[in-house]
Amino acid sequence: MRATLRFAVYAAGLGVMLTCAVSLAQEVFIVANKSVSISQLNPAEIRELFTGTKSRFSDGSRAVPVLLKGGPVHEVFLHRQVGDTPEEFRMRWRKLVFTGQGSMLREFASEAAMLEYVSVTPGAIGYVSRVVDPDAVKILSVQR
Amino acid sequence: MSRRGIGLCFVLVCACAAAQDMDHLQIHGFATQGFLYSSNNNYLTMKSGEGSLQWTEGAVSISDAVTDKLRIGMQLHMSQIGDFGGPKLVVDWASGDYTFNDRVGVRVGKIKTPMGLFNDSQDVDSLFVWVLLPQAMYPVDNRDYNLSEMGGEVYGSLDLGTKRGRLHYRGHIGGSVLDENGGYVRQLEQYGMTFPSPPSGKTYGGDVRWATPLEGLTVGSSAISTSVDAAGPMGSVHTPPTLTLGQYAQWDRGKLHLAAEYWRSPLYIVLTYGPMRQVMPLDSRAWYPMVGYDVAKKLQVGTYYSHYVNKTQSTQGFVSYSKDWVISGRYNFNSYFYGKLEGHFLHGTGLGYYQSTNPNGVKPNTKMLAARIGFSF
Numbered sequence: 001m002r003a004t005l006r007f008a009v010y011a012a013g014l015g016v017m018l019t020c021a022v023s024l025a026q027e028v029f030i031v032a033n034k035s036v037s038i039s040q041l042n043p044a045e046i047r048e049l050f051t052g053t054k055s056r057f058s059d060g061s062r063a064v065p066v067l068l069k070g071g072p073v074h075e076v077f078l079h080r081q082v083g084d085t086p087e088e089f090r091m092r093w094r095k096l097v098f099t100g101q102g103s104m105l106r107e108f109a110s111e112a113a114m115l116e117y118v119s120v121t122p123g124a125i126g127y128v129s130r131v132v133d134p135d136a137v138k139i140l141s142v143q144r
Numbered sequence: 145m146s147r148r149g150i151g152l153c154f155v156l157v158c159a160c161a162a163a164q165d166m167d168h169l170q171i172h173g174f175a176t177q178g179f180l181y182s183s184n185n186n187y188l189t190m191k192s193g194e195g196s197l198q199w200t201e202g203a204v205s206i207s208d209a210v211t212d213k214l215r216i217g218m219q220l221h222m223s224q225i226g227d228f229g230g231p232k233l234v235v236d237w238a239s240g241d242y243t244f245n246d247r248v249g250v251r252v253g254k255i256k257t258p259m260g261l262f263n264d265s266q267d268v269d270s271l272f273v274w275v276l277l278p279q280a281m282y283p284v285d286n287r288d289y290n291l292s293e294m295g296g297e298v299y300g301s302l303d304l305g306t307k308r309g310r311l312h313y314r315g316h317i318g319g320s321v322l323d324e325n326g327g328y329v330r331q332l333e334q335y336g337m338t339f340p341s342p343p344s345g346k347t348y349g350g351d352v353r354w355a356t357p358l359e360g361l362t363v364g365s366s367a368i369s370t371s372v373d374a375a376g377p378m379g380s381v382h383t384p385p386t387l388t389l390g391q392y393a394q395w396d397r398g399k400l401h402l403a404a405e406y407w408r409s410p411l412y413i414v415l416t417y418g419p420m421r422q423v424m425p426l427d428s429r430a431w432y433p434m435v436g437y438d439v440a441k442k443l444q445v446g447t448y449y450s451h452y453v454n455k456t457q458s459t460q461g462f463v464s465y466s467k468d469w470v471i472s473g474r475y476n477f478n479s480y481f482y483g484k485l486e487g488h489f490l491h492g493t494g495l496g497y498y499q500s501t502n503p504n505g506v507k508p509n510t511k512m513l514a515a516r517i518g519f520s521f
Contacts, residue, residue, distance in 0.1 A: 095271050098205060098268040101256075
């Protein structure tokens with residue numbers, strides 16, 4: 001009985017470690033519409049664009065940030081670039097919506113749908129784990 | 145706002161939305177049900193001594209991005225807290241919002257009033273760990289008056305550079321009307337004052353907050369000037385323009401969330417009954433520190449201490465102050481549903497107690513259990 005319990009604890013611990021390792025290893029590309037003239041962003045700009053603080057890129061053109069509805073790529077992007085959990089991020093936007101200060105960002109159920117929207121919408125900016133067609137969108141680098 | 149006015153606003157927003165690409169139209173809402181159970185006294189006109197469920201709120205908002213720079217929208221809100229509010233829908237906000245650029249935008253219509261950390265969002269329960277925000281600053285019985293105004297505001301933010309953070313600013317001017325079913329009107333009724341239309345007055349002020357380069361740390365300051373006038377068959381009430389000043393800080397660092405505020409609000413209320421004149425000076429000092437912590441993905445806990453004192457009265461008397469120790473927990477069942485449980489240890493009766501539900505007077509201390517479930521989309 002005690003051995004079974006110990007095995008269960010080890011298995012759960014290993015599961016948590018693996019999940020964390022997968023999350024840390026998750027690669028996320030910031031992608032934008034080809035009309036966006038800049039080729040790199042700093043972390044503060046990304047955070048400000050996705051939290052509604054800023055509505056334009058540094059070149060003055062309008063930014064249209066979009067989101068994934070959920071999943072590991074969404075969680076990793078929010079954690080790394082915004083510093084929020086998905087729940088905190090949702091709260092942040094609900095505050096803007098329910099006080100009349102903003103509208104929710106458009107959400108997509110899949111990376112393919114997000115890429116398609118970004119490729120055809122001027123100013124659109126999103127994030128994906130891999131870019132199938134590099135000619136369709138622009139990959140932005142993040143300044144460190 | 146009258147039912148006809150609400151209908152007109154709603155039709156206008158829908159018509160504008162329908163005239164545009166429906167792709168940009170957004171509809172959101174929330175609904176909550178609260179419960180209070182207290183010892184010794186009844187709180188907020190609810191029969192909380194017996195356990196009361198008389199706390200229901202809900203809202204629906206509709207907004208549309210007409211162009212890249214222009215957004216219109218409105219939110220209808222229903223709130224019943226004890227004898228406050230009622231089943232009727234009121235316009236929470238209804239505005240046109242034009243953003244010239246990140247530095248300047250204007251919002252016109254019925255707008256939320258910025259003051260301190262939470263004034264403009266205090267009716268959106270889903271944003272908070274707490275069932276009740278610190279009542280020293282955000283009294284739920286007078287929320288509708290403090291929450292919004294008819295007028296306009298200029299807002300924007302200034303990038304100070306990567307090592308200096310960002311400065312956010314808002315300036316507003318308009319008119320506010322006391323809620324006819326709100327706490328201030330109930331208190332005036334206790335002095336025999338009734339009015340054919342609710343007391344109202346001018347409101348103006350501003351808020352400046354600095355998102356510092358230290359990640360998650362925001363500090364800021366707000367100021368608001370309000371005045372109230374009304375005349376009725378028994379007499380009149382006059383409150384000359386009064387300036388409330390507030391300072392605040394908030395720090396969100398990972399799972400830890402800290403906040404603190406200090407407000408000072410001097411008031412000079414004059415009641416006139418024929419040739420008789422009664423002056424009621426008030427100098428309220430309010431502050432709180434609060435701590436929240438994300439224990440798990442779905443579970444948050446927190447505690448705060450809310451302190452209110454009227455310095456014009458003897459601070460020894462329990463009617464002149466309200467000190468509230470609070471411990472709270474919130475569980476998110478999923479992205480839409482949540483539940484909250486909160487314990488209050490109230491000392492003093494300076495806030496939140498009414499004669500109508502405490503006809504035999506109030507006792508100095510109250511222990512209270514508050515719970516709330518909610519849904520937001």
